[in-house]
Amino acid sequence: MLINKLALNNFRNFSKKHFEFGKGVNVIVGPNAIGKTNILESIYLLSTGKSFKARLEEEMIDYNSDIARIVGEVGHRLVEHSGLERSKKQKEAEELQKTKLETILTRGEIQIGEDPENIQKAPRKKMLVNGLPKRLIDFSGILKVALFGPWDLDLVTESPSIRRKFLDSVLSQVDREYRRASLSYEKGLRQRNRLLWRIREEGLSRSQLLFWNQLLIKNGDYISRKRAEFIDFVNESPDFLDQDFSLEYDSSAISEGRLMQYKDEEVAAATTLVGPHRDDFIFKLKNAKNANAKNGDRDLSKYGSRGEQRMGVLWVKLAELNYIEKSTGERPVLLLDDIFSELDHEHRAVVSELAKAQQTIITTADEHYVKGIKSGNEIIMLG
Ligand SMILES: Nc1ncnc2c1ncn2[C@@H]1O[C@H](COP(=O)(O)OP(=O)(O)O)[C@@H](O)[C@H]1O
Ligand SMILES: [Mg+2]
Known part of the structure; x- marks a missing residue:
């Protein structure tokens, strides 16, 4: 399971931001309050249709906007021991198989055009898969993630x-x-x-x-x-x-x-x-x-x-x-939110090893914690 791309529009503090992730370990580095946890929250939202921290979903919409849009492109690859014999060709086809996941959030109404009087009712949450509207029950679970913070x-x-x-x-x-x-x-x-x-x-x-x-x-x-x-x-x-x-x-x-x-x-x-x-x-x-x-x-x-x-x-x-x-034949994406500062040396090494076993996205304020994960890190700098 991979998340290849993520585009945020008026999601929390990101008015417009695009990310590309590598297949291995991705490290998002940046000072406090720059929006690192928000990025993981948006990925989790594409996975589960829910936030792991907002009490009300509209909290995720940029204060200055009435509509937020989160789009992700995910890729699939069944794990080797999923019980299916697959040729090299099939595996390549699986890797090419991409799904576009999209969530749109509103506060229940949106302004049409420039006129502040022109307000229309809008659904609070819409979820789409490859452009087609889906119910929560059919949207969630396509992107599999495990989150640890x-x-x-x-x-x-x-x-x-x-x-x-x-x-x-x-x-x-x-x-x-x-x-x-x-x-x-x-x-x-x-x-x-x-x-x-x-x-x-x-x-x-x-x-x-x-x-x-x-x-x-x-x-x-x-x-x-x-x-x-x-x-x-x-x-x-x-x-x-x-x-x-x-x-x-x-x-x-x-x-x-x-x-x-x-x-x-x-x-x-x-x-x-x-x-x-x-x-x-x-x-x-x-x-x-x-x-x-x-x-x-x-x-x-x-x-x-x-x-x-x-x-x-x-x-x-x-x-x-x-x-x-x-249960699914797909290894989930591991999301680690700022956990290294709390771990001692030995446990940091364990988590670093674990991070290499699938696509992992790590956030940290201090890059030196993740120095231990050497193999082809993608580093995304914020701020
Ligand atoms: N709805 C929102 N609109 C705009 N900014 C927001 C919204 N919700 C949170 N923020 C801002 O996001 C920042 C916190 O982001 P967070 O991801 O927790 O930072 P980090 O994890 O990098 O420390 C704060 O500055 C907060 O004001
Ligand atoms: Mg944080």
Whole structure:
């Protein structure tokens, strides 16, 4: 998987900017606040249809404009062990296969021409593939990426919703059915919670819930199964720098029985109390010095040092790359946002090695951190 070109128009601080990326390691160097993270955000937007940091999508539009446009050209190449026998010719054809991805953002209305009075309604977000409009479910996942930034430490230490979001971001990229199931589940959940509220407030009959129960069980089951599959995959990933990490899936299953069990509480709370929207997982680190001790596995969020937590996240991110590759036959583009300054020498070397295994785009304020990655770096200077 490659991103060859990127063009930004009125995206964040870039009024008009064009980038070309090499197939290997690309390093974007520039001082703080020059827009390095914004570039990765725009690539992530082309991949997932979403931002990893904006609360409202219109935050991504240049303050001085009412429309932003992001265009990327991506190239495909299946990985060697994807199970398909391919001739040299086929491989060349794959490399030539290019897809144009485009996202257009507005604040809901745009000015037509010079007249500030001439305002028209416009969709807030449009996504196109090779010029054809697509729904989010068909747009996302074409460009595969794995993103790693300093905020990812939150994955270990912060609230469950951040971990669920992470699971969704990985699985949505590789599985259209997962995207469909998630959308359907979220919608169903809102409807069901509204009904629970009406049951409590208006004495509506519980039989109204039956349809939504079925819908949530069917989709929730699929979501839980896929999440379990990914977590198993991560757990089978090799140890990392002699540290033995694991993930423990704390799954909130949804079934007729479980819904029955909480039927009074959920009406009282007017909210659905079981299901994958309540999932979590925990990072564990095997206590190497005391491997035979009872409860030898430590909860990384409580007992891990910052360094260990960072390595735990890196271990999961590495597994994410491999999982996307295994599930789609394409190695994702690795996006590393300003992580080198936080790593010590040994870990920097690990990440530098990892960066060479696929197309990688690294941002840094300090070029000397990436000196270790010597092989044909593309350097993009900003500012
Ligand atoms: N919607 C926007 N319009 C214009 N500038 C923006 C917008 N959103 C953020 N910025 C600017 O982008 C800059 C931060 O970019 P960022 O990518 O975080 O920098 P870096 O990663 O290089 O430190 C800030 O100067 C901020 O004011
Ligand atoms: Mg930044």
